[in-house]
Amino acid sequence: MKYKKICPKCGGQDILMxxxxxxxxxxxxxxxxxxxxxxxxxxHRYICGCCGYxxxxxxxxxxEKVAQSSKCRHI
Ligand SMILES: [Zn+2]
Numbered sequence: 001m002k003y004k005k006i007c008p009k010c011g012g013q014d015i016l017m018x019x020x021x022x023x024x025x026x027x028x029x030x031x032x033x034x035x036x037x038x039x040x041x042x043x044h045r046y047i048c049g050c051c052g053y054x055x056x057x058x059x060x061x062x063x064e065k066v067a068q069s070s071k072c073r074h075i
Contacts, residue, residue: 014050
């Protein structure tokens, strides 16, 4: 969805993107990993304008911070 810009559910191509903002504490649009430097992870949200389906992505830069967090582990 992020790359094809096509909804995987209904095939719609009216995709809306809401960029996450780093450091926007308490905005409700960021994943909180506790009171650490990871608190401001930016989450980009893609929403289908046809059926309302949404997906969320963490930016590649922030993914590195998440992977290095002691709160996060591979499964
Ligand atoms: Zn859709």
